[in-house]
Amino acid sequence: MKTKIVYSEKCLGYGTWHVEGPQRVKVAHDILESKGYEIVKPQPATEDELLSVHDMEYLWNLKKGLVEDPDTPAYDNIFEFARLSVGGALLASKIGGFSIMRPPGHHAGRNGAALGVYTRGFCYLNNLAVAVKESGKRTLILDIDGHHGNGTQEIFQGYKKVSYVSLHQSPNYPGTGTFTEGNCINFALPPNCGGKIYIETFEKALGMVDADKFESVAVSAGFDTHMGDLASLGLLEQDYFQLGKLIGQLKKQSFFVLEGGYVGENVGGDIDSFLRGYEENR
Numbered sequence: 001m002k003t004k005i006v007y008s009e010k011c012l013g014y015g016t017w018h019v020e021g022p023q024r025v026k027v028a029h030d031i032l033e034s035k036g037y038e039i040v041k042p043q044p045a046t047e048d049e050l051l052s053v054h055d056m057e058y059l060w061n062l063k064k065g066l067v068e069d070p071d072t073p074a075y076d077n078i079f080e081f082a083r084l085s086v087g088g089a090l091l092a093s094k095i096g097g098f099s100i101m102r103p104p105g106h107h108a109g110r111n112g113a114a115l116g117v118y119t120r121g122f123c124y125l126n127n128l129a130v131a132v133k134e135s136g137k138r139t140l141i142l143d144i145d146g147h148h149g150n151g152t153q154e155i156f157q158g159y160k161k162v163s164y165v166s167l168h169q170s171p172n173y174p175g176t177g178t179f180t181e182g183n184c185i186n187f188a189l190p191p192n193c194g195g196k197i198y199i200e201t202f203e204k205a206l207g208m209v210d211a212d213k214f215e216s217v218a219v220s221a222g223f224d225t226h227m228g229d230l231a232s233l234g235l236l237e238q239d240y241f242q243l244g245k246l247i248g249q250l251k252k253q254s255f256f257v258l259e260g261g262y263v264g265e266n267v268g269g270d271i272d273s274f275l276r277g278y279e280e281n282r
C-alpha cells in the first residue's frame with residue numbers, strides 16, 4: 001500500500017520571494033497526487049506538543065514576530081504556519097506517512113538557532129523532533145538532507161532513546177556535524193560526491209547503529225542533495241530509490257518529514273522514487 005502524503009495548501013501562504021518558497025512544495029504535491037498518492041490534511045500542533053522540544057520564551061517571541069535573521073524572516077503569522085508544519089510531522093508519525101509541509105525544521109533548536117550557528121536556516125520549529133518526542137518511542141533519526149541538522153542534534157544530543165545519523169555536504173551551512181559525538185553520528189561529504197559514494201556511506205552509517213534497539217525510524221527527508229541544488233551531493237532520482245530501499249530493509253515503523261529541496265519538479269520525482277524503493281522492501 002502506498003505511503004500517504006501529509007499536506008495542506010495552507011502551507012503555501014508565505015514567502016513567495018524566498019528560495020524556501022511555496023512552489024517547491026506545490027509542484028511536488030501536484031506530481032505526487034498525479035501519481036496516485038492519497039493526500040491527508042494535518043491539524044496544527046498544540047502548544048503543549050511544541051513545549052516537548054522548545055522553550056516557552058522562544059515560542060512567545062516567535063508568536064510576537066520578534067525572531068528574525070537574514071535567512072529566516074519574521075513573516076506575518078509564521079507561528080501558525082510553523083505550528084501546522086509540526087502538525088504534519090505528528091500526523092506522519094501516527095500513520096507512517098510522509099509530510100511535505102513547510103517550513104522545514106531540522107536547523108531549529110530549543111531556542112531557535114542551534115549549536116552556536118548564526119541563523120535558523122529557513123526553520124522555525126523542529127517538526128521531526130516534536131513528532132519523535134511526542135511518540136515516546138526509541139527512535140533512529142536518519143537525516144538525509146544535504147545540510148547538517150544542527151537543531152535536531154542539539155535537541156537529542158545525549159538523549160538515550162534516540163540516535164541521530166546525518167550525511168551532509170561539507171563545507172556548507174551550518175558548519176556543524178563535522179564529527180561524531182556520542183549518539184549523533186555524522187558523515188560530512190564533499191560536494192557532488194555522487195550516488196555510489198553516498199550509498200556506500202549510508203550503508204556504513206547504518207552499520208554503526210543497532211537497528212534492533214529502535215521501535216521507529218524517523219527520516220528528515222531533504223532533497224537538496226539532488227544534483228545542482230543548494231547542498232548538491234550529485235544525487236539523481238534513482239539514487240533516492242536505493243536510499244528508500246535501504247530504509248525499507250530496516251523493517252521498522254517509519255515516517256518521513258520534508259526538509260530542504262528547492263526545485264519542486266525534482267522534489268516530487270525524488271519523493272516518488274524514494275517511496276517506491278521503500279515500499280518494495282519494507
Ligand SMILES: [Zn+2]
Pocket residue numbers: 145146147222224231259260261
Ligand atoms: Zn538542506
